[in-house]
Each structure stands twice: as structure tokens, then as C-alpha cells.
Amino acid sequence: MTATIVAFRLGDRDVEVMVRPLATLQSVLREQLGYTATKEGCRQGGCGSCTVLVDGEPMASCLLPVEDVAGHRVATLETLTPPEGLSPIQEAFVDAHAFQCGYCTPGMIAVATALLDRDPVPTDAAIAEALAGNLCRCTGYRPILDAVRLAATRRAGGREDGR
Amino acid sequence: MTTTGLHVVGRSVERSDRLGHVTGRTRYTADRTFPGMLHLKMVRSPAHHARVRGIDLAEAERVPGFVRAFTAADVPHNRYTILSLIGVEPEDELVLAEERVRFQGEAIVAIVAETEAAALEAVSKVRLDLEELPAVFDVEEALRPGAPIVTDWGTNTFMYEGHPCRRVRLGDVEAAFASADHIVEAVYRSSPIEHAPTETTGCIAVPEPDGRVSVYTNTQALYFSLDNTAIILQVPGNRLHFIGGTVGGGFGGKVDVIVEPIATLAAMRTGRPVRFVYSRAEEMLVSSTRSAWRIAIKDGVMADGRIVARQVTSYADSGAYSRQTPYALTKHAANAAGPYTIPNVAIDAYCVYTNRQPTSAMRGFGVTMASFAVEVQMDRVAERVGLDPWTVRFINAYHEGDLRPHRKRAEDVTLIETMQAAATLVGHELPAELRAMTSAPRPDGDGGPAR
Numbered sequence: 001m002t003a004t005i006v007a008f009r010l011g012d013r014d015v016e017v018m019v020r021p022l023a024t025l026q027s028v029l030r031e032q033l034g035y036t037a038t039k040e041g042c043r044q045g046g047c048g049s050c051t052v053l054v055d056g057e058p059m060a061s062c063l064l065p066v067e068d069v070a071g072h073r074v075a076t077l078e079t080l081t082p083p084e085g086l087s088p089i090q091e092a093f094v095d096a097h098a099f100q101c102g103y104c105t106p107g108m109i110a111v112a113t114a115l116l117d118r119d120p121v122p123t124d125a126a127i128a129e130a131l132a133g134n135l136c137r138c139t140g141y142r143p144i145l146d147a148v149r150l151a152a153t154r155r156a157g158g159r160e161d162g163r
Numbered sequence: 164m165t166t167t168g169l170h171v172v173g174r175s176v177e178r179s180d181r182l183g184h185v186t187g188r189t190r191y192t193a194d195r196t197f198p199g200m201l202h203l204k205m206v207r208s209p210a211h212h213a214r215v216r217g218i219d220l221a222e223a224e225r226v227p228g229f230v231r232a233f234t235a236a237d238v239p240h241n242r243y244t245i246l247s248l249i250g251v252e253p254e255d256e257l258v259l260a261e262e263r264v265r266f267q268g269e270a271i272v273a274i275v276a277e278t279e280a281a282a283l284e285a286v287s288k289v290r291l292d293l294e295e296l297p298a299v300f301d302v303e304e305a306l307r308p309g310a311p312i313v314t315d316w317g318t319n320t321f322m323y324e325g326h327p328c329r330r331v332r333l334g335d336v337e338a339a340f341a342s343a344d345h346i347v348e349a350v351y352r353s354s355p356i357e358h359a360p361t362e363t364t365g366c367i368a369v370p371e372p373d374g375r376v377s378v379y380t381n382t383q384a385l386y387f388s389l390d391n392t393a394i395i396l397q398v399p400g401n402r403l404h405f406i407g408g409t410v411g412g413g414f415g416g417k418v419d420v421i422v423e424p425i426a427t428l429a430a431m432r433t434g435r436p437v438r439f440v441y442s443r444a445e446e447m448l449v450s451s452t453r454s455a456w457r458i459a460i461k462d463g464v465m466a467d468g469r470i471v472a473r474q475v476t477s478y479a480d481s482g483a484y485s486r487q488t489p490y491a492l493t494k495h496a497a498n499a500a501g502p503y504t505i506p507n508v509a510i511d512a513y514c515v516y517t518n519r520q521p522t523s524a525m526r527g528f529g530v531t532m533a534s535f536a537v538e539v540q541m542d543r544v545a546e547r548v549g550l551d552p553w554t555v556r557f558i559n560a561y562h563e564g565d566l567r568p569h570r571k572r573a574e575d576v577t578l579i580e581t582m583q584a585a586a587t588l589v590g591h592e593l594p595a596e597l598r599a600m601t602s603a604p605r606p607d608g609d610g611g612p613a614r
Contacts, residue, residue: 030194031196034196036187036190036191036194037186037187037188038187039191039361039362039411040193041361041362041363041443042443043442043443044443046443047361049361076187077186077187078186078187081186081187086182086185086186090185090186093184093185094181094182094185097178099181099184099185101360101361101362101410101411101412101413102180102183102184102189102411103191103360103361103362103411103412104361105184105185105187106187109185135361136361137358137359137360137361137412137414138412
């Protein structure tokens with residue numbers, strides 16, 4: 001159980017952490033670095049509330065040994081938030097009332113960010129597919145789908161009510 | 164209704180927590196940390212029903228990072244006060260088990276340690292000497308003679324003023340059944356449902372320099388939790404400062420005030436912050452669920468669709484302890500005939516104890532399953548008499564001032580108007596005579612069931 005030093009990029013920072021083998025990225029973010037936007041819902045990859053982006057791809061940080069992100073780029077909701085104001089996706093979540101208790105929101109925004117970076121004008125089916133691994137137990141899925149669609153429409157410069 | 168002078172009704176209001184939620188800055192209970200914080204984990208019963216003969220902590224105490232173990236003897240008033248705080252007795256659930264455990268997962272020993280891993284390791288080293296007892300898992304089996312008795316008072320039912328069930332009586336159902344054109348009978352069953360909030364139940368208790376304890380919690384019932392903790396710890400309420408309001412999903416699952424008392428006790432005894440947050444497994448297997456229900460309905464119906472008698476016999480599985488289920492049965496009994504004016508009603512609603520996970524509040528508890536059963540029953544009535552299901556609901560619906568089975572008058576009734584609006588929303592064209600109806604008081608008298 002020798003501790004090792006792992007270095008990765010967190011948003012626009014370089015970070016180094018000393019960890020025991022198999023420490024998860026989730027526990028390092030929350031407990032060592034104080035980045036608590038990344039939530040803990042199940043610790044078994046089932047709920048999506050711990051989703052972060054690794055090199056732009058959504059990953060369940062509760063199942064990811066932090067050694068696996070050594071040298072890679074990690075984004076959390078803290079790093080996806082601009083220094084001032086909100087990102088277009090965050091604004092769309094506000095405008096579409098896409099949260100109730102808010103606990104799933106960081107994971108939802110991470111997934112939405114990855115989707116729109118890859119597919120700027122996704123179909124409804126593509127949005128639903130992208131969000132399929134993220135649970136909202138308040139069952140407010142429809143406004144979440146609306147928010148992603150609204151963000152895509154705004155980024156494309158289209159009509160907000162158009163589909 | 165007039166909206167003159169109202170500032171919020173009819174307008175969209177921005178939520179004050181919106182920026183916190185979309186930036187991840189909202190602080191949920193488990194997002195907080197404190198210097199020297201200890202982690203609390205429970206030793207839980209592996210048996211559904213057992214006598215506790217002994218607890219051996221020797222090996223657990225040797226685990227590196229172990230700080231302290233708590234058993235029943237350490238808890239000043241070792242009983243949850245969930246019922247007595249709403250004026251119902253008796254209290255039946257212990258904070259930590261004494262001589263008997265009644266469900267798999269019941270808390271027996273609380274261990275605090277320097278890290279979560281050390282607490283889990285110490286929990287795994289506690290040796291329990293349990294003598295397994297026969298267990299019962301079904302409400303009807305629990306009511307049979309010779310069934311294992313779960314409670315301390317000798318029956319597997321909550322006693323309502325000397326009766327084994329909450330009873331409601333109006334008119335004479337037997338006479339009405341005898342003169343009815345049809346009898347429609349069915350039994351409706353539901354399974355337990357776990358609230359499964361995305362954020363698990365938890366709290367952090369932090370001793371303050373002035374002798375008070377700050378308790379950060381995701382309870383849905385902050386002052387209820389504070390009162391419960393003060394009574395269990397036998398301290399004045401003003402020694403406790405509860406901080407909450409941010410709940411990552413509750414749905415009724417976070418009103419059982421189970422985690423705060425022991426975490427606060429551990430914080431007071433160790434002088435250090437103590438974190439007690441359920442794992443997902445505890446949330447699923449230990450925290451309350453919605454009760455499993457079995458609801459038998461017998462209706463006497465006339466050929467024109469009027470329901471003249473309704474008899475309801477309901478069993479809710481409370482699990483091993485009451486929590487808020489006895490109260491749920493009272494709510495159930497008041498609503499089990501549905502929003503319909505029926506002149507003869509008999510309701511028997513049983514709160515039954517079994518060796519299952521305790522059950523409690525969940526979204527409309529007591530009433531939700533009554534509505535499910537009653538509305539499926541209404542469709543069956545319609546099918547039997549050959550009428551449209553809308554028609555059967557309209558002709559039996561409450562009117563303003565009608566007498567309900569528990570002797571309350573129905574007030575502010577809008578059922579017919581609500582059904583008319585619902586029909587419009589789903590694109591269903593109602594016949595003219597249903598469109599013309601209103602919930603206005605019945606023209607023929609005192610508002611009683613004029614049949």
C-alpha cells in the first residue's frame with residue numbers, strides 16, 4: 001500500500017496528489033482537493049451524479065482509479081463554470097428549470113457539455129441517449145432534455161422555440 | 164377566485180437556489196468537512212429476528228483508527244420519539260438494539276473511527292452472539308394465530324382505541340349489499356417502494372466551544388429532528404443547533420430522524436465532529452420504504468352506476484417498527500372510500516408489523532395506494548354496469564358539502580371541474596350531460612348523501 005504521486009490537469013490547473021493505490025478520482029476530488037460539485041450517490045457507477053469529463057469524455061469518477069487520469073485533462077462543474085457568469089449550458093438549465101433538488105445537476109451538465117462538444121445539434125434521441133446513465137430521482141427528466149435542446153439551439157443561433 | 168393583491172400566485176418566480184445548483188456550489192451535508200472529523204458506521208443485524216445474547220467488541224477496539232463504540236447502554240433515552248412528537252403512542256423503536264432485533268439491518272453498535280475505512284474495518288470485527296427467532300414477512304401471515312410476534316405488546320397490529328384496526332362506519336353496508344344490483348369485489352396489492360434519493364440520508368454533528376452542538380443534516384424535518392435528538396440525549400433543545408434545508412431528494416424518506424441522535428451523542432462524548440452518512444446499501448436496505456399494501460374493496464352498485472355501499476379492508480406492512488405508519492393508516496382510513504359520496508361505508512385499516520425493513524412516509528402516504536385501489540375499482544365498476552368510466556366517476560363524485568364517511572363535510576370541492584379540465588387536456592370529449600355538471604351543493608337537501 002505504497003502511496004504514489006499522481007499529476008493531472010484539473011480545468012486550467014496542474015494538480016499533484018499523493019494517493020494510495022486504487023483511490024478513486026471521486027474521493028480525491030472531494031476529500032483531497034475540496035471539489036465537491038462532483039457528487040456521491042452510489043459509489044458503484046449506477047447513478048451518474050459523480051460524472052466528470054476526462055479528456056472531454058464523461059466518466060463515473062467513483063469507479064475511476066485516480067492513477068488512470070495521470071497526465072490527462074479532468075473537468076468538473078467547478079472548472080466548467082466561467083470565472084464570471086454562467087456557461088450557455090448552465091444558463092439553459094436555469095431557464096428551463098432543469099433541476100429540483102439539484103443533486104444530479106453536476107453530472108447532467110457534464111454529460112450535456114460532452115454531448116454538445118461532439119454533436120452541436122443533437123437529435124432528441126441523441127440527447128436522451130447521452131443522459132441515459134444519469135438518474136434524476138426527482139424525475140424531472142423532461143426539463144433537463146429541454147435545457148440541453150435549448151443550449152444547443154442558442155449555440156447554433158437558432159430560434160429558441162424551434163426544434 | 165380572484166388574484167387581486169397576490170404577489171406570487173400566477174407568476175413564475177426564480178428559485179433562490181438556482182445559481183448554487185448549476186454551478187455545483189450548493190453545499191449538501193456530505194460536502195462539508197471539519198478538522199478532526201470522525202466517521203460513524205453501524206454494526207447491523209444479519210438476522211431478520213433474533214435475541215441478542217452478547218456483543219464482543221475486543222477485536223474491533225484493536226483496529227488502528229478505532230475511537231469508540233456505543234451500545235444501547237450509552238444512549239440516555241434509547242427510544243425514537245417519532246410518534247410521540249405527533250401525539251401518538253407507544254414508541255417502539257430503539258436507537259440501538261437491546262435484547263432483541265426485529266429486522267435485518269437493525270442497528271446494534273455504533274462505531275466511530277478516524278477514517279471511514281477504519282470504521283468499516285472495526286464494524287466487521289464486532290462479534291455478535293445472536294439466537295435466531297422465527298420471523299414473519301407477510302401481513303396476512305402475521306395476523307394468523309401462532310405467528311411470531313414482532314412487537315412488545317403481544318399482537319402484530321397497532322391498537323387504535325382498543326381496536327386492532329382504524330375503523331370508519333357510515334350507514335349499513337350489509338343491508339345495502341343485499342339490495343344492490345351488482346357486487347364488485349377485488350383485492351389490490353403493492354410492493355414496498357424505496358425513496359432512493361440520489362443523496363443518501365446523513366448528518367455531521369460538530370461540538371462547539373460554547374458546549375452546543377451544530378448538526379448539519381439533510382433531514383426533511385429540521386425541528387422535528389432537533390426535538391427527537393434532544394429527548395433521546397436528554398439535553399435541553401437550546402444546546403442543539405440544527406442546520407439544514409438543503410436536501411438532495413427526500414420524498415418522505417428523510418423525515419424519520421434516525422441518523423442525528425446517535426451522531427450527536429457520539430460528537431458530545433468524543434468532543435469531535437462526527438459524520439454519519441448512509442451508504443447506498445443502507446439507504447436501500449435500512450432506511451424506510453413506502454409500505455407494501457393489500458387492499459380489498461367490495462362495492463354494492465346499482466344498475467345506473469351509483470355506488471350504494473363500499474367496504475374496504477386494508478393491510479399496510481409497517482415492517483418491524485411503527486415509524487409514521489400508524490398515522491398513515493389513519494390518513495388512509497379517512498380517504499379509502501375515495502372522493503365519492505357513498506351512503507354506506509365500512510373501512511377497517513390495519514397497521515401490521517412484520518420482520519421487514521420499517522416503512523414510513525412517502526409522497527401522500529396512506530392515501531396514494533388508496534387512490535390506486537379505488538380508481539382501478541372505479542374502472543371495474545364501470546365495466547360491470549356497462550358505463551363509461553368517466554360517467555361512473557361523475558355521477559358518484561363529491562359535491563360541495565357532502566358528508567364524508569368519517570363525518571367531515573367535503574369543502575372547496577372541485578372534483579367535477581377538475582375531471583372536466585382533465586378531459587379537455589387529454590382530448591377526450593365528454594357527453595353533454597357531464598359537461599353541464601358542477602360541484603355545486605346538491606339541490607335536494609342538507610348536503611348529506613341524498614340517495
